[in-house]
Amino acid sequence: MTATLTIAQAGPALTIQDLGRPGWRAQGLTKGGAADPIAVYEGAALLGQSPDLAMIEMIGTGGTFTADTDLRIALTGANMTAKIDGEAIVWNASHSLPAGAKLTLGGATSGTYGYLHIGGGIASDPLLGARATHLSAGLGAALQSGDTLPVGVDKGGDTGFKLPRDGRFDGGVVRVVTSMQTDRFALEERDRFANTPFTRDPRANRMGVRMDHDGAGFSAEGGLTILSEVIVPGDIQITGDGAPFVLMGESQTTGGYPRIGTVIPRDLPRVAQAPAGTKITFEFITLEQAIALETQHRRDIKALAGQMTALIRDPSTIRDLLSYQLISGAVSGHETFEKDS
Amino acid sequence: MTDFPKIQTVGLSGILVSFADTMSEPANRAALSFRAAIDGSDWVEVSETSTSLVSTFLQVDLVAVPVDAILTRLNDLLDSRDWYTADLPENRTLWHIPTVYGTDLAPQLEEAANLAGLDPDAAIKELSSARVRVLTIGFAPGQPYLGELPKNWDIPRQQGLTKSVPAGALIVAIRQLVLFTNASPTGWRHVGQTGFKTFRPSSETPFALSPGDELCFPAVPRAELEKIMAHDSTGMGGAETEVLA
Numbered sequence: 001m002t003a004t005l006t007i008a009q010a011g012p013a014l015t016i017q018d019l020g021r022p023g024w025r026a027q028g029l030t031k032g033g034a035a036d037p038i039a040v041y042e043g044a045a046l047l048g049q050s051p052d053l054a055m056i057e058m059i060g061t062g063g064t065f066t067a068d069t070d071l072r073i074a075l076t077g078a079n080m081t082a083k084i085d086g087e088a089i090v091w092n093a094s095h096s097l098p099a100g101a102k103l104t105l106g107g108a109t110s111g112t113y114g115y116l117h118i119g120g121g122i123a124s125d126p127l128l129g130a131r132a133t134h135l136s137a138g139l140g141a142a143l144q145s146g147d148t149l150p151v152g153v154d155k156g157g158d159t160g161f162k163l164p165r166d167g168r169f170d171g172g173v174v175r176v177v178t179s180m181q182t183d184r185f186a187l188e189e190r191d192r193f194a195n196t197p198f199t200r201d202p203r204a205n206r207m208g209v210r211m212d213h214d215g216a217g218f219s220a221e222g223g224l225t226i227l228s229e230v231i232v233p234g235d236i237q238i239t240g241d242g243a244p245f246v247l248m249g250e251s252q253t254t255g256g257y258p259r260i261g262t263v264i265p266r267d268l269p270r271v272a273q274a275p276a277g278t279k280i281t282f283e284f285i286t287l288e289q290a291i292a293l294e295t296q297h298r299r300d301i302k303a304l305a306g307q308m309t310a311l312i313r314d315p316s317t318i319r320d321l322l323s324y325q326l327i328s329g330a331v332s333g334h335e336t337f338e339k340d341s
Numbered sequence: 342m343t344d345f346p347k348i349q350t351v352g353l354s355g356i357l358v359s360f361a362d363t364m365s366e367p368a369n370r371a372a373l374s375f376r377a378a379i380d381g382s383d384w385v386e387v388s389e390t391s392t393s394l395v396s397t398f399l400q401v402d403l404v405a406v407p408v409d410a411i412l413t414r415l416n417d418l419l420d421s422r423d424w425y426t427a428d429l430p431e432n433r434t435l436w437h438i439p440t441v442y443g444t445d446l447a448p449q450l451e452e453a454a455n456l457a458g459l460d461p462d463a464a465i466k467e468l469s470s471a472r473v474r475v476l477t478i479g480f481a482p483g484q485p486y487l488g489e490l491p492k493n494w495d496i497p498r499q500q501g502l503t504k505s506v507p508a509g510a511l512i513v514a515i516r517q518l519v520l521f522t523n524a525s526p527t528g529w530r531h532v533g534q535t536g537f538k539t540f541r542p543s544s545e546t547p548f549a550l551s552p553g554d555e556l557c558f559p560a561v562p563r564a565e566l567e568k569i570m571a572h573d574s575t576g577m578g579g580a581e582t583e584v585l586a
Contacts, residue, residue, distance in 0.1 A: 004494065022388070022389060022400075023388075024397070024482070025389055025390055025391040025400070026389075026390065026391035026392065026480040026547070026551075026552060027478055027482060027483055027547075027548040027551075028479045028480065028481060028482045028483055028522075028540075028548075029482040029548075031485075044357065065428075079585055090454075102430050125544055127543075128542065128547055136522060137482045137540075138482075138540075138542070139542055150551070168549065177350075177352060177353065179349075179350075180349040180350075180351055180359075226362075227362060227363065227364060227394055227395065228393060228394060228477075228479065229357075229392070229393050229396065230349050230351065230391060230393050230396070232352045232354035232355065233352075233354070234352055235352065246450060252479060252480055252481075253391070253478075253479045253480075254393050254479035254480070262351070262352030262353075262354075263352075264352075264353060265352075265353060287353075287403070290353055291353070291403065291404050294353060294404040295404055298404070309363040311360055320394060
């Protein structure tokens, strides 16, 4: 029997996501996928499972969920109020959700995109090789109250671990490399862009995030007459009114507005997660600096499991005890071992 | 020494090879042919390729792949032939898609004909006998930009947006046609209507068209398109295909 998760009450913007659907750009379909991939890797680490499994992405607020089987869950991304049968539970952590218990996820208290991960993943039918909902392309649809979702087979593991939170929910400095049209902007215009404090506009979705600022709009030499060209996630296009618009994973594949730069991948979740009104500035860095930063980021993602700590420091935690009896230094104590599964 | 072809990095996502900064048939031909050559070379660093109107994009993980090595190979390939006069890729498809011009199904035919300096019958004759190429696909999944039409079709986009034209709409501006994937607002003029679905997500071939394919839009009476649509479950809208050798 397939385990199922039922959405008793759905917030307005819940979708099934994964790491996206690469390979279709030439056909006009962008990769899409979770707006905050860091949160995807955190959920995978907390549950000791593959980051390729699908989860529920929740914009601004969550919903109420019940399962017909005992499930393991993890909550990552934007901090939301969270309760199981009325008892508060910790965000950025893994928990067990007993069959029939009511999981209630409320409004975000920091950040924008929250994630509900399930042990075994959401096992909806893949479409074009992925489960990610791509609203602008019409692949999948927002989840509704009453929907029942199949859950994959969970290979099991402990719950009750948490990960430290980083600062990506509070805006701040977002690093940018030059892109193919940066030289269409005069040097003074680029300097002004890098020295302007922006606030995240309320107009934002999975396609892109608009930035507000005081003062004149930004403009390229030759204006808006450039030929439509490929878009990659993080591209900052300057639209007709002079406002920067950071393009996210679910944008169109090509666009005719000039791009002043491209947000580096590790800082794109910082743009996505910034709530409306949050302060953001952009800093140009060299390609070499960006490569070094991304290389380090990929190492950090791989090492996430080692960052986990038990929610309650209890000496009777079996997994912790076991770790003392294993080969020292080779494991963090949180991995799932082949002989266990 | 010209500025083109020009090689640039695109964020940390890949490399763009541009063949011009304005649309032209030779530059579009170069982009399509160069993409086919890259695809045929099976470079392990290139995970995906695509084309815009006059450029080829190579998805390359610039964090993991040293860019210098790939630039050398790209330059060697660029120098190996004149891409602007290259043969187009083989095994492209020629599509014949039945189209109703004008009527209330496509209400801007007369307006567009006027701008092209033609009466409506002459406009239908030109549009239905034109053979256009998929210059690029974008804006919506599977949605082709098609060209180029004769010079008199270099008509501007309209000032305001049409609130919505339906899926399968054939619209025109700047010597190009677009065949719409989904109902959408547009500044281009709606001159024809087809029953062709460019994006079929549940099908084994979800994207009907590929860049470089060629299309004709033969005129049919409204009753004939309605008859086709009454029995069409494929999304083809009565279209017929042949392989271009």
